Amino acid sequence: MSFSLTPTHENAVGSRFCWFVPTRMPKRTIMGSSAHPTNDLNEVFTDNIIMENKITSIVSRPWNDLPMDLVESLLPHLSSVDALRFFTVCKSWNLASDSIQKAKTWPWLMYQEKSDGTCKLLDPLNGKEYTTSVGLPSSxxxxxMLCSKDGWVIVLDAAKAMFMVNPLNEDAVELPxxxxxxxxxxxxxxxxxxxxPDCVVLAFCADINGDIFFYKWHSxxxxxxxxxxxxxxxxxxxxxxxxxxxQGEFYCLAETGELGIFNPVDKTWRMLHKLRPVYLEDEVPSPGIEDCYLLELDGNLISVFKCNYSNNDVRIIKLDTEKMEWIPVKDLAGWTLFLDPTGSFAKPSPHKNWSNKIFFTAFCSSKIxxxxxYCMESKRYDIHFCDTKKPLDCVWLEPKLIRKRLMNAPC
Structure with a gap:
C-alpha cells in the first residue's frame, strides 16, 4: 500500500498535513436521525480490513501463480548456479520446459585442489569458482578424471576402482x-x-601394433x-x-585424422577407408607434437588439431559425410568450443565477445x-582464464539442470 502527503491549503503558511490512504470504500449516506454513527464507523473499519486483506493477498501472490511463459523467459538469463536453484522454488517451476532447461548450460572446469573429497568448479565466462563434493568418500x-558427459564424470581412484559421479547432486555409480x-x-x-537402463560404457584400447579392442559394460x-x-x-x-x-555409434579419432567406428549393437569395428586422412603416412607428426579433439557441433562431427610447439597453430575440420572428406573450418559462426581429451563441448556463444573462441585446458609454451x-579471428591466445597453479588433471563439466521430484516443496 502507498501513502501520500497532501496539504490542506496548498499555499497557506503553516498549513497542516495529513496522511491520506486511498481505498475503494463504497459511499455511505446516513438516512435520517435513526442511523447510529458508531455502527457506521464499524462498517467503514470492516470495509478497510477486507480491502487490506485483498491487497495483501495480491502483494504476496504465490510463486506458482506467476504465468509460466514469464517464468521460463527468466531462466536463460540466470547464472548456472541460480538456474540449478530455479527448479526448487515450487513444483510448477520444477516442471519448466526442457527446451528452456537446455538454453544455458555452459561447461565449468572441474578439478581437484585437495584430497578431501571435494572438487573446484570454475565458470570460465565470469571467473567465479565454486566448491562441490563429488559424492565419494575422501579415502x-x-x-x-577419465571422461565427462551429460553432467557425469568417470573417475579412477588410487586403488584403480572406477566410478561414475554427478558432482552437482552427488550421485555415484560404481563400475566393475x-x-x-x-x-x-x-x-x-x-x-x-x-x-x-540403456546406458552403455565403452573403453577403447589399442596396442603397439594398432590392433583395436574394447571393454563394454551395460548398466x-x-x-x-x-x-x-x-x-x-x-x-x-x-x-x-x-x-x-x-548417431548410435562410437567414433574414434586417429592422430592422422582417420576415423574408426564401433557399433555397440552388432559389436563390429570398421575404418572409414574412403575418408582421406589429414596427414599422409610420411607427414604424421611425432607423438605429443599435436593435441587432437573430436566433438559434435550442430549435428556435425568436427576435429580440432592444436600444435604444442612453435606458434601453437589451431586447425578445425568438419566431416562431410556425403563426400566423405574433411573440410576446413575458418569460422565457428557464433559458437564457442570447450576442449579437453576427456570431453569436449560446442555451445552457442552467449555474447559476440565469446564468438569464435576456443577454451583449451592445456596450452604449452616455453615456460608454462x-x-x-584461442581467438579464431585474431589467430592468437589472448585470454588466460585461470592461474598457472591449477592442477592439470581436470575436465569440462556440462552442468545439467536436473529436475528432481519435489516432495515437500510449495505447490
Whole structure:
C-alpha cells in the first residue's frame, strides 16, 4: 500500500498535513436521525480490513501463480548456479520446459585442489569458482578424471576402482574393476546417463601394433565384456581423445585424422577407408607434437588439431559425410568450443565477445603449461582464464539442470 502527503491549503503558511490512504470504500449516506454513527464507523473499519486483506493477498501472490511463459523467459538469463536453484522454488517451476532447461548450460572446469573429497568448479565466462563434493568418500582421493558427459564424470581412484559421479547432486555409480586396461587405454565414454537402463560404457584400447579392442559394460552387467576381432582393421595412430557417441555409434579419432567406428549393437569395428586422412603416412607428426579433439557441433562431427610447439597453430575440420572428406573450418559462426581429451563441448556463444573462441585446458609454451583461450579471428591466445597453479588433471563439466521430484516443496 502507498501513502501520500497532501496539504490542506496548498499555499497557506503553516498549513497542516495529513496522511491520506486511498481505498475503494463504497459511499455511505446516513438516512435520517435513526442511523447510529458508531455502527457506521464499524462498517467503514470492516470495509478497510477486507480491502487490506485483498491487497495483501495480491502483494504476496504465490510463486506458482506467476504465468509460466514469464517464468521460463527468466531462466536463460540466470547464472548456472541460480538456474540449478530455479527448479526448487515450487513444483510448477520444477516442471519448466526442457527446451528452456537446455538454453544455458555452459561447461565449468572441474578439478581437484585437495584430497578431501571435494572438487573446484570454475565458470570460465565470469571467473567465479565454486566448491562441490563429488559424492565419494575422501579415502578414494586423489582421483584421475577419465571422461565427462551429460553432467557425469568417470573417475579412477588410487586403488584403480572406477566410478561414475554427478558432482552437482552427488550421485555415484560404481563400475566393475577393469584390470590391465591402463597400458593400452585410449579413451572411454558412455551413451546416456548412468541412471538410464540403456546406458552403455565403452573403453577403447589399442596396442603397439594398432590392433583395436574394447571393454563394454551395460548398466545391468556384473562385469565388463571384452570385445576383440582379429580381422578388424588396425588404427596405428590412435589419439588420446575420448570416443564420441554419434548417431548410435562410437567414433574414434586417429592422430592422422582417420576415423574408426564401433557399433555397440552388432559389436563390429570398421575404418572409414574412403575418408582421406589429414596427414599422409610420411607427414604424421611425432607423438605429443599435436593435441587432437573430436566433438559434435550442430549435428556435425568436427576435429580440432592444436600444435604444442612453435606458434601453437589451431586447425578445425568438419566431416562431410556425403563426400566423405574433411573440410576446413575458418569460422565457428557464433559458437564457442570447450576442449579437453576427456570431453569436449560446442555451445552457442552467449555474447559476440565469446564468438569464435576456443577454451583449451592445456596450452604449452616455453615456460608454462596452463589453460588458455584461442581467438579464431585474431589467430592468437589472448585470454588466460585461470592461474598457472591449477592442477592439470581436470575436465569440462556440462552442468545439467536436473529436475528432481519435489516432495515437500510449495505447490
Amino acid at each position: 578414494v582421493f586423489p582421483i584421475r 574393476p577393469l584390470e590391465g586396461f591402463d597400458e593400452n587405454f585410449c579413451g572411454i565414454t558412455f551413451t546416456s546417463t548412468p541412471t538410464s 545391468e552387467d556384473e562385469d565388463w565384456t571384452f570385445i576383440c576381432d582379429d580381422e578388424s582393421p588396425p588404427m596405428h595412430t590412435a589419439s588420446k581423445t575420448n570416443p564420441v557417441f554419434f 603449461k596452463t589453460c588458455a583461450t
